[in-house]
Amino acid sequence: xxxxxxxxxxxxxxxxxxxxxxxxxxxxxxxxxxxxxxxxxxxxxxxxxxxxxxxxxxxxxxxxxxxxxxxxxxxxxxxxxxxxxxxxxxxxxxxxxxxxxxxxxxxxxxxxxxxxxxxxxxxxxxxxxxxxxxxxxxxxxxxxxxxxxxxxxxxxxxxxxxxxxxxxxxx
Amino acid sequence: xxxxxxxxxxxxxxxxxxxxxxxxxxxxxxxxxxxxxxxxxxxxxxxxxxxxxxxxxxxxxxxxxxxxxxxxxxxxxxxxxxxxxxxxxxxxxxxxxxxxxxxxxxxxxxxxxxxxxxxxxxxxxxxxxxxxxxxxxxxxxxxxxxxxxxxxxxxxxxxxxxxxxxxxxxxxxxxxxxxxxxxxxxxxxxxxxxx
Ligand SMILES: Nc1nc2c(ncn2[C@@H]2O[C@H](COP(=O)(O)OP(=O)(O)OP(=O)(O)O)[C@@H](O)[C@H]2O)c(=O)[nH]1
Ligand SMILES: [Mg+2]
Numbered sequence: 001x002x003x004x005x006x007x008x009x010x011x012x013x014x015x016x017x018x019x020x021x022x023x024x025x026x027x028x029x030x031x032x033x034x035x036x037x038x039x040x041x042x043x044x045x046x047x048x049x050x051x052x053x054x055x056x057x058x059x060x061x062x063x064x065x066x067x068x069x070x071x072x073x074x075x076x077x078x079x080x081x082x083x084x085x086x087x088x089x090x091x092x093x094x095x096x097x098x099x100x101x102x103x104x105x106x107x108x109x110x111x112x113x114x115x116x117x118x119x120x121x122x123x124x125x126x127x128x129x130x131x132x133x134x135x136x137x138x139x140x141x142x143x144x145x146x147x148x149x150x151x152x153x154x155x156x157x158x159x160x161x162x163x164x165x166x167x168x169x170x171x
Numbered sequence: 172x173x174x175x176x177x178x179x180x181x182x183x184x185x186x187x188x189x190x191x192x193x194x195x196x197x198x199x200x201x202x203x204x205x206x207x208x209x210x211x212x213x214x215x216x217x218x219x220x221x222x223x224x225x226x227x228x229x230x231x232x233x234x235x236x237x238x239x240x241x242x243x244x245x246x247x248x249x250x251x252x253x254x255x256x257x258x259x260x261x262x263x264x265x266x267x268x269x270x271x272x273x274x275x276x277x278x279x280x281x282x283x284x285x286x287x288x289x290x291x292x293x294x295x296x297x298x299x300x301x302x303x304x305x306x307x308x309x310x311x312x313x314x315x316x317x318x319x320x321x322x323x324x325x326x327x328x329x330x331x332x333x334x335x336x337x338x339x340x341x342x343x344x345x346x347x348x349x350x351x352x353x354x355x356x357x358x359x360x361x362x363x364x365x366x
Contacts (some may be wrong), residue, residue, distance in 0.1 A: 002174050
């Protein structure tokens with residue numbers, strides 16, 4: 001599973017591109033990256049925005065839009081999703097890493113120039129895709145496990161352990 | 172598809188409540204939401220019609236604290252039960268780690284239970300799941316109502332995979348946590364480790 005690598009990549013790298021004058025990127029809004037199932041991999045969100053909620057909603061929106069569009073044959077690469085007024089809204093760009101789509105989301109308000117913002121989001125996405133290979137090469141090689149064992153993470157979980165997890169429910 | 176992050180020692184899992192319209196899926200997770208307190212409490216999101224029928228999904232994130240050093244997060248989803256929303260149901264099943272099938276115990280709802288179970292199996296197969304190995308819990312809901320099918324018969328007709336089953340009365344909360352705890356246990360025990 002590559003998600004963990006992506007989390008590491010985004011947390012190391014994304015901040016380098018949020019203000020990137022050379023590439024004409026300027027983003028000071030809420031930024032969020034999740035998997036297609038809504039699990040959050042990166043967030044830079046205002047305090048009142050809940051990452052899990054945004055993840056579930058953005059993933060749902062994206063998947064619904066994708067299905068609506070599935071009658072078309074245009075490459076998915078070309079799509080982005082936007083719901084906005086001239087000042088505020090949400091933009092989602094697909095980010096392809098490791099043959100998987102991740103959803104790069106910007107939530108914005110009081111934006112004077114959404115056109116420019118859109119451009120920034122797209123360029124940020126492009127930067128993240130372009131630099132991923134370099135990042136991979138620079139990163140220390142993983143010690144390759146000869147046998148890639150797939151075992152269960154937890155075995156024999158007891159009812160008591162489950163009760164503890166649910167102790168909040170006062171059952 | 173669960174997400175196990177070894178660096179931050181976190182696991183994320185997705186549980187979907189499936190079943191016929193008006194069977195009580197939303198009521199199940201509303202009860203969980205009501206009973207959740209403090210740090211575990213996330214925001215519940217409901218995408219529904221004006222008369223409270225689910226139109227896309229309900230979503231409740233649960234932060235359950237630690238098990239064996241791993242912080243555990245569950246994402247609970249319900250699907251819309253109305254026949255019309257088949258394509259939405261299919262979308263929501265994507266990446267599922269465990270399923271609670273909420274059946275309506277009323278005699279007149281048995282046909283809908285059967286149809287919904289069939290749709291679940293078809294959709295899972297379309298997503299490439301092996302239905303016999305994915306954690307599945309059966310819940311016989313609305314046991315408080317008068318005209319209901321016996322538990323034995325429900326089991327005979329609907330429990331094809333010999334899944335754990337629970338009687339429930341989601342409006343009063345009876346059986347809700349028993350069902351969810353079993354689902355959580357099976358999902359956690361089904362998580363694969365290894366890089
Ligand atoms: N008597 C009784 N009513 C119940 C029970 N559980 C749920 N209900 C009621 O059944 C109705 C439908 O419940 P929901 O939870 O909205 O059903 P749902 O499965 O989410 O329905 P959809 O969103 O259309 O798929 C509501 O009026 C509930 O109060 C129960 O155990 N007993
Ligand atoms: Mg519902």
